[in-house]
Amino acid sequence: MDGGAIPRPPIKRASLAIDRRRVNCHRRTPCCKRSREKKDSGHFPLGISSNTQFAFTALPPPPSFCSIDRKTAETMKKEMMGLMEDELFPSTPGKVKIERTHAISRQLHQCFASTSTMFLWALFLIALTASYLSFQSFVDSSSRYFDASWGGMQWEKQIRASATVRRPGGFSVLVTGAAGFVGTHVSLALRKRGDGVVGLDNFNSYYDPSLKKARMALLDSRGVFVVEGDINDARLLAKLFDVVPFTHVMHLAAQAGVRYAIENPASYVHSNIAGLVALLEACKSADPQPAVVWASSSSVYGLNEKVPFSESDRTDRPASLYAATKKAGEEITHTYNHIYGLSTTGLRFFTVYGPWGRPDMAYFSFTRNILQGKPITVYRGKDRVDLARDFTYIDDIVKGCVASLDTAEKSTGTGGRKRGPAQYRIYNLGNTSPVTVPALVGVLEHHLKMKAKRNVVEMPGNGDVPFTHANISLARAELGYKPTTNLETGLKRFVRWYLLYYGYNTRSGGLAGSAKSL
Numbered sequence: 300m301d302g303g304a305i306p307r308p309p310i311k312r313a314s315l316a317i318d319r320r321r322v323n324c325h326r327r328t329p330c331c332k333r334s335r336e337k338k339d340s341g342h343f344p345l346g347i348s349s350n351t352q353f354a355f356t357a358l359p360p361p362p363s364f365c366s367i368d369r370k371t372a373e374t375m376k377k378e379m380m381g382l383m384e385d386e387l388f389p390s391t392p393g394k395v396k397i398e399r400t401h402a403i404s405r406q407l408h409q410c411f412a413s414t415s416t417m418f419l420w421a422l423f424l425i426a427l428t429a430s431y432l433s434f435q436s437f438v439d440s441s442s443r444y445f446d447a448s449w450g451g452m453q454w455e456k457q458i459r460a461s462a463t464v465r466r467p468g469g470f471s472v473l474v475t476g477a478a479g480f481v482g483t484h485v486s487l488a489l490r491k492r493g494d495g496v497v498g499l500d501n502f503n504s505y506y507d508p509s510l511k512k513a514r515m516a517l518l519d520s521r522g523v524f525v526v527e528g529d530i531n532d533a534r535l536l537a538k539l540f541d542v543v544p545f546t547h548v549m550h551l552a553a554q555a556g557v558r559y560a561i562e563n564p565a566s567y568v569h570s571n572i573a574g575l576v577a578l579l580e581a582c583k584s585a586d587p588q589p590a591v592v593w594a595s596s597s598s599v600y601g602l603n604e605k606v607p608f609s610e611s612d613r614t615d616r617p618a619s620l621y622a623a624t625k626k627a628g629e630e631i632t633h634t635y636n637h638i639y640g641l642s643t644t645g646l647r648f649f650t651v652y653g654p655w656g657r658p659d660m661a662y663f664s665f666t667r668n669i670l671q672g673k674p675i676t677v678y679r680g681k682d683r684v685d686l687a688r689d690f691t692y693i694d695d696i697v698k699g700c701v702a703s704l705d706t707a708e709k710s711t712g713t714g715g716r717k718r719g720p721a722q723y724r725i726y727n728l729g730n731t732s733p734v735t736v737p738a739l740v741g742v743l744e745h746h747l748k749m750k751a752k753r754n755v756v757e758m759p760g761n762g763d764v765p766f767t768h769a770n771i772s773l774a775r776a777e778l779g780y781k782p783t784t785n786l787e788t789g790l791k792r793f794v795r796w797y798l799l800y801y802g803y804n805t806r807s808g809g810l811a812g813s814a815k816s817l
């Protein structure tokens with residue numbers, strides 16, 4: 300080249316096709332060779348990126364890049380750099396270039412294209428998430444349906460069969476807490492005389508659930524179906540009343556135990572308050588409304604010192620949360636009686652004991668410990684006074700429960716509306732013969748033919764009361780209630796059952812043996 304002015308290359312959008320002439324030039328000349336070596340080694344001049352280098356090499360080259368004079372080369376370099384900067388950085392005001400406009404519009408187009416792609420992806424992801432969630436809820440509801448211990452045609456068939464009445468004028472009774480101690484015995488008694496019975500129990504683990512399952516197996520063998528469910532489950536309750544027009548509800552499901560309330564107060568609120576309300580809600584909405592008989596407790600007398608305890612005595616000084624929830628139950632049932640015309644009968648049980656009993660109670664745990672040679676803790680009251688209870692045998696309690704059902708008047712409401720005043724009753728169901736705790740231990744020792752290792756300690760301040768003693772005049776007059784089993788006889792039957800059930804000195808043991816003992 301002569302070194303004259305080189306015409307400025309037309310500013311146009313760089314072609315993506317690499318200019319072959321320039322490639323050739325790079326190959327031919329040393330300076331270009333150096334440049335190529337740098338490029339090949341990944342080192343680009345001016346600290347620009349490989350992309351920028353691509354833009355640079357894509358520019359239309361001068362005829363011979365290596366042979367131009369320094370000034371021209373500088374000018375060209377500036378032009379190229381200007382173009383590169385334009386490509387790389389946002390536009391500068393005043394620089395109007397059609398190519399740049401095209402480039403921008405293309406970028407915008409790409410931008411919009413990518414925005415709409417992103418939008419489509421977002422839509423796709425939303426749709427995918429929604430499908431996943433609805434599938435998940437379908438799976439949840441399906442598994443709930445299939446896993447649920449209640450529901451379905453077969454289940455309803457079992458409910459109806461169990462509720463079938465087999466005597467003229469018989470009842471169909473929903474027994475809550477049917478796999479519990481009192482619940483099992485009452486269910487069996489009702490079934491035996493031809494009433495229809497459907498049980499409900501949540502089989503909680505307050506004490507060994509295997510004992511509850513064994514009771515359920517016993518009930519099943521006598522034709523009583525027990526639904527596994529919680530009284531707080533309003534849907535289940537509504538379904539039960541939908542399937543069977545129960546004439547009566549024997550409500551025995553509860554969180555029992557006086558001293559356990561210190562450990563787990565919420566369970567008392569859950570079962571004895573919330574559960575009771577859920578049950579009464581279902582009862583008041585049912586058509587026909589059933590008559591409700593339910594388990595209150597001698598513990599409502601609390602710190603009452605007037606003996607024997609009468610229904611008219613004050614019950615506003617509970618000594619435990621258990622007692623407070625039972626007392627609340629008496630008020631709550633009164634409300635449903637008053638507003639909705641529900642017939643309600645509350646039974647104040649006095650320390651019920653017997654075969655198939657509760658392992659948390661003293662007579663039961665003492666028996667276990669004595670047989671295992673372990674010490675028992677016997678509480679003693681102030682001034683070394685022995686504690687005493689009006690221990691009441693299960694068969695007597697069952698008679699009181701059945702008599703309460705028999706004498707219960709119908710509820711007066713329909714469809715949740717009261718039609719007139721309804722029956723509201725409270726009865727003591729006790730034995731009227733209190734026995735001290737050391738005397739109870741003596742009777743057990745006699746029946747077990749073993750000596751207890753007694754550890755006598757002062758009664759802890761955890762809700763216990765020093766004594767209970769029932770006045771049963773009202774129950775006797777209105778229910779014909781008359782307890783006939785003393786502690787000696789009752790414990791003898793209990794011990795016999797215990798030894799059979801737990802396999803002591805028996806060949807059969809277990810459920811079969813214990814079922815025979817009933």
Ligand SMILES: O=C(O)[C@H]1O[C@H](OP(=O)(O)OP(=O)(O)OC[C@H]2O[C@@H](n3ccc(=O)[nH]c3=O)[C@H](O)[C@@H]2O)[C@H](O)[C@@H](O)[C@H]1O
Pocket residue numbers: 555556557595596597598648649650651659660661662676677678679686687688736763
């Ligand atoms: O009538 C009721 O309303 C309640 O009766 C029952 O409560 P309680 O009368 O307290 O029976 P229970 O525990 O057998 O204790 C009996 C005696 O043994 C003493 N006792 C107890 C345990 C122990 O380890 N040592 C001991 O001396 C203890 O101090 C007490 O003096 C039901 O559990 C309860 O659910 C409720 O129904």
